Amino acid sequence: MSQSSQFSLLGKRRFLPFFVTQSLGAFNDNLFKQSVILLFLYKIASPHGQDTAIWVNACALMFILPFFLFSALAGQFGEKYAKDALIRVIKLAEIAIMAVGAIGIMTQMPLLMLLALFGMGTHSAMFGPVKYSIMPQALREEELVGGNGLVEMGTFLAILAGTICAGVLMSSADYGVWAASAVVLVAVLGYLASRSIPRAAASTPELKINWDIASQTLATLRMGLQQTPAVSRSIVGNSWFWFIGAVYLTQIPGYAQQWLHGDETVVTLILTLFSVGIAVGSLLCERMSGHKVEIGLVPFGSFGLSLFGLLWWWHSGEILPAAAPYDWLAVLGIGQAWWVLGSILGLGVFGGFYIVPLYALIQSRTPVDQRSRVIAANNILNALFMVVSAIFSVVLLSFLELSIPQLFLVVSLLNIAVNFYIFRIVPEFTMRFMIWLLSHSMYRVEHRDLQQIPDQGAALLVCNHVSFVDALLIGGAVRRPIRFVMYYKIYRLPVLNFIFRTAGAIPIAGRSEDAETYERAFKQIAAYLADGELVCIFPEGKLTTDGEIDEFKGGVSRIIEQTPVPVIPLALQGLWGSFFSRDPAKGFFRRLWSRVTLVAGSAVPVEAAEPALLRERVSELRGDSR
Structure with missing residues (x-):
């Protein structure tokens, strides 16, 4: 396998059913979430003069809250029970949750839709630790980076596809029936795919479950952050990536409207470039790392995140508005826009270089009997960093009155500072980068x-x-x-x-x-x-x-x-x-x-x-x- 393409994993039963299952899950998360947001924006709140921001933020809160509440339990479940069986239970629950969500969409009942969003957040929180801890059991060491690259590629492309699909379905005349049917159908397909996942035995079947959410969350975070410096700082670096990603993704609609003077199709164009960039960077990691966990790519990815973030800021503001908003084809016809779009694509590619080796390192260097809980700690920290990123963006944009490009400038400079701290504490990252640079x-x-x-x-x-x-x-x-x-x-x-x-x-x-x-x-x-x-x-x-x-x-x-x-x-x-x-x-x-x-x-x-x-x-x- 050391000389085989990572795509050969898609022909193996020990990987393909899991890959399809997790990709369908990511697709359905975003299909349902985006459908609900669009329903609030265009069918429920706006026509009745309600504050749409309240409903949109409520959707985001209901989806992210379960990661704080249930990730610690999910980490314990991932250690105690066979992972293949646990995935099937989670996927069965998704069908029930989406049935509730489908009723909410068709009846346009806000509370029912928010309840289903909370359920889908719980589903994702439960699936996360199993998702990343099952791979080291199913893959050989030399396949781990390639497998992670495929998973990250599949996840981001599924997020993009679910977001776009929601827009298409909600623009149809029978949007309620189509969206409701789609989320249930995808949930069923995810469960059917999970039935083919091979046996993945429990790593610690004797583990006693602690049902105290608060104490177990703190204990899980301690376990993650008390790993070896390379693992603990990788968890911090991973969460920092989601902080950066949340800032960029949240501001993309406003940036497309205010700085590219575009319509909704320009938002889709930017999301597509960013997601494709992540997918390309994730896939390139295997070739660039020589089929092994090469953390020397992390400083390389960090450098690119700052560079292309700075370029995005630098080239913003040079596109003049027109009488009507530009569509995506019109934006592609503006020469200056290519600098912005190229920066977004580069940001995604180097994000893939940054995130894939970190996930692979956490998986490969964490004790088998702690892996699910360490990944749960990572998920808790990811959720915390994303919430902080929202507060951070509000403070800079609303209170300090920075522009969106200036926010990107601050984030790019902060990225230099945060990763300097990580690489100083764990100089192995810098050492491996210099070795990788020399050998390439x-x-x-x-x-x-x-x-x-x-x-x-x-x-x-x-x-x-x-x-x-x-x-x-x-x-x-x-x-x-x-x-x-x-x-x-x-x-x-x-x-x-x-x-x-x-x-x-x-x-x-x-x-x-x-x-x-x-x-x-x-x-x-x-x-x-x-x-x-x-x-x-x-x-x-x-x-x-x-x-x-x-x-x-x-x-x-x-x-x-x-x-x-x-x-x-x-x-x-x-x-x-x-x-x-x-x-x-x-x-x-x-x-x-x-x-x-x-x-x-x-x-x-x-x-x-x-x-x-x-x-x-x-x-x-x-x-x-x-």
């Missing part, structure tokens, strides 16, 4: 037989030493964290030192150079191996000056004598002559985009791991490709 700019890194490196447990990796960035290229190719032992002068190089320190690299000096550093290095190596980690050394003790593999020093023998572990030989091919090597004939543009291959060999038993034999194995792996 100056080098094209391929790898072979890395399955020789164990998924768990300690091992010592030995590799030839060709350039100043060997550790970065190896660390970017291997999924497990690696503790690198490197010459202390390389460890202290500007910029790279930040990455090496973040990765827990071990500086070492020759015994005659600095005996204290030398001895401390071996103590750190022994401690890491005793903790079951991977340690990588470059036994030559220095960078090659001629491209050939030098004699391996005796330090490797001392390491495995102190801590006997399997020894895995590695070889870097094609790195000699690149910019960071010591080839005297190199130049900045010579082999600027070098094709580099990392090859792993089978483990060498401890008793046979002599320096001469290890050098021979590494030389065989490297071959003639220096």
